[in-house]
Amino acid sequence: MNVYDAQSDFLKAISHSTRLAILDILRDGEQCVCHMEATLNLRQAYISQQLMVLKQAELVDSRRDGLNLYYRVIKPEIFALLDTLPSITGVLPKKPKHKHANAECPCPKCAEGVVKPQLIQI
Amino acid sequence: MNVYDAQSDFLKAISHSTRLAILDILRDGEQCVCHMEATLNLRQAYISQQLMVLKQAELVDSRRDGLNLYYRVIKPEIFALLDTLPSITGVLPKKPKHKHANAECPCPKCAEGVVKPQLIQI
DNA sequence: ATACTATATTCATAATCTTGAATATAGGTG
DNA sequence: CACCTATATTCAAGATTATGAATATAGTAT
Numbered sequence: 380m381n382v383y384d385a386q387s388d389f390l391k392a393i394s395h396s397t398r399l400a401i402l403d404i405l406r407d408g409e410q411c412v413c414h415m416e417a418t419l420n421l422r423q424a425y426i427s428q429q430l431m432v433l434k435q436a437e438l439v440d441s442r443r444d445g446l447n448l449y450y451r452v453i454k455p456e457i458f459a460l461l462d463t464l465p466s467i468t469g470v471l472p473k474k475p476k477h478k479h480a481n482a483e484c485p486c487p488k489c490a491e492g493v494v495k496p497q498l499i500q501i
Numbered sequence: 502m503n504v505y506d507a508q509s510d511f512l513k514a515i516s517h518s519t520r521l522a523i524l525d526i527l528r529d530g531e532q533c534v535c536h537m538e539a540t541l542n543l544r545q546a547y548i549s550q551q552l553m554v555l556k557q558a559e560l561v562d563s564r565r566d567g568l569n570l571y572y573r574v575i576k577p578e579i580f581a582l583l584d585t586l587p588s589i590t591g592v593l594p595k596k597p598k599h600k601h602a603n604a605e606c607p608c609p610k611c612a613e614g615v616v617k618p619q620l621i622q623i
Numbered sequence: 624a625t626a627c628t629a630t631a632t633t634c635a636t637a638a639t640c641t642t643g644a645a646t647a648t649a650g651g652t653g
Numbered sequence: 654c655a656c657c658t659a660t661a662t663t664c665a666a667g668a669t670t671a672t673g674a675a676t677a678t679a680g681t682a683t
Contacts (some may be wrong), residue, residue: 383525385591385592386586389586395509456588464511464580
């Protein structure tokens with residue numbers, strides 16, 4: 380396995396729109412699967428499949444806290460690469476960054492950071 | 502097509518060991534197909550196939566000069582991305598850079614840059 | 624025009640990727 | 654233990670990619 384094989388293996392692991400979206404979510408630090416599910420509006424099994432691809436490529440690792448599994452990027456150098464993409468594709472991301480505050484997300488991290496919409500009783 | 506689709510399309514185009522090697526050869530500027538053939542020791546038809554992939558992805562373009570077609574990278578930003586790869590894969594390239602001087606290569610650029618081995622007449 | 628050279632295209636098959644559906648598992652809670 | 658919740662795995666079919674072989678084409682030179 381030469382230099383280019385190693386590089387193409389890595390690139391193949393991230394050459395996928397959902398996996399790129401997941402990595403972007405992990406920019407702010409570790410997040411649980413259910414948060415990705417709520418943020419990306421994709422089914423849990425599918426996200427888990429993509430996470431396994433990233434894990435086998437040794438790009439992410441996970442940590443359990445109670446019921447939740449929190450994933451994080453192992454090598455922050457990956458973000459330096461991701462940052463070069465907009466200038467190449469010419470498509471700039473609309474949202475400046477992923478913000479961790481999603482009212483649809485049931486995970487503990489979201490629960491503490493979000494002001495839940497109050498149900499008004501009449 | 503969202504931001505991540507555009508990015509993954511680009512990444513897929515370069516996620517291939519031969520295409521990465523071709524891009525590396527093009528760091529020094531345009532090169533003809535026969536030069537890649539000699540440098541990579543791969544068959545012409547195969548290299549041409551990979552060049553078509555890069556061309557369709559609008560990463561390279563070509564220019565004819567006599568019999569030879571010279572390919573070049575359109576967006577130099579690509580090299581900034583390629584430069585981030587060694588720190589991620591942990592595998593550093595052996596040769597510092599591609600040098601254009603290959604005695605096996607019949608192309609005009611090589612012919613002028615290389616001191617051909619002299620045949621000693623006895 | 625003919626022949627040659629450099630490069631491109633077509634075809635076919637094996638391998639790999641994509642993705643949805645269904646199901647399994649592991650850990651926590653009562 | 655029984656059940657719930659969060660996450661993982663397996664399966665399968667279709668799509669795409671990888672790659673070798675054979676062949677075509679477009680310029681060039683004579």
